[in-house]
Amino acid sequence: MQAIRSSGRVVRFALSRTTAGGAVGVLILSMVVACALFADMLSPHDPNHKQITLKLRPPIGADRSIEGHLLGTDQLGRDLLSRLIHGARPSLYVPLLATLIAMALGVTLGMLAGLSGGWLDLLLMLFNDTMLAVPAILIAIAITGAIGRTDAGVLIVILGLLGWVVYTRMVRSEVLTLREREFMAAAKAQGAGLFHLMFRHLLPNLWPLVLVIATLQIASFTLVEAALSYLGLGLPPGTPSWGRMVAEGQQHMFVAWWYALFPGLVITVYVTGLYLVGDWLRDLLGLRGRALP
Secondary structure, three states, X not given: OHHHHHHHHHHHHHHHOOOHHHHHHHHHHHXXXXXXXXXXXXXXXXXXXXXXXXXXXXOOOOOOOOOOOOOOEOOOOOEHHHXXXXXXXXXXXXXXXXXXXXXXXHHHHHHHHHHHOHHHHHHHHHHHHHHHHXXXXXXXXXXXXXXXXXXXXXXXXXXXXXXXXXXXXHHHHHHHHHOOOHHHHHHHHOOOOHHHHHHHHHHHHHHHHXXXXXXXXXXXXXXXXXXXXXXXXXXXXXXXXXXXXXXXHHOOOOOOHHHHHHHHHHHHHHHHHXXXXXXXXXXXXXXXXXXXX
């Protein structure tokens, strides 16, 4: 019962601090999540059903002779709206799972570096700075290009192992301040070990910062996944992917403008929504003014 009351207070507080941008961002994110979860129910057609006789048909309204394909069809006659809806799945779970891997690694290493200090802190920060010096997307392109075509699992692991550096420096900086607080001194006096200090005392104080960084990283990973799919290095062919749809539509830009336009708009709106949610969370959690990645 106490947990329900606490949850209710949190919800009321969040609603009271909701901005117009935050509301729009939550609405966009909710729509994408709904499409990912209920894609089979929402799609008017099978996203992989090919009808060559209906290839590159325009959206309803642009050509009154076409019916049943609201946003038109692609070069194989597949329904564009259905593929956009199913494309929400990889655009949601690939960045989300990759962010969870990156967050687990980065937060753990950041807390370890901040608490331990000494040579371990020096080595971790040296490696962290080296990784930050090279854009993650370039490393991802090099890795995926070297191993050939990847599936979703491989892509998730690659992005997760590249994204941890975003958390490490921010968490370490916060830990350097928190470790001087009285509650940390009291825990040490009671004989608390390193991992007890990290996960019992430090982590609860780090979650607002980590949550905001994670939201922004999901947006960043969404763009990386779309870019890799655009280059043919992301998800396997045939998998509905917004980035791959933009690449395929670009080849028919002058005869089928809708093919690349609608996936591009969906990516833009979705990433904008994620950034709006991240900006709202920054205000809600009192992190406005903090330099975040």
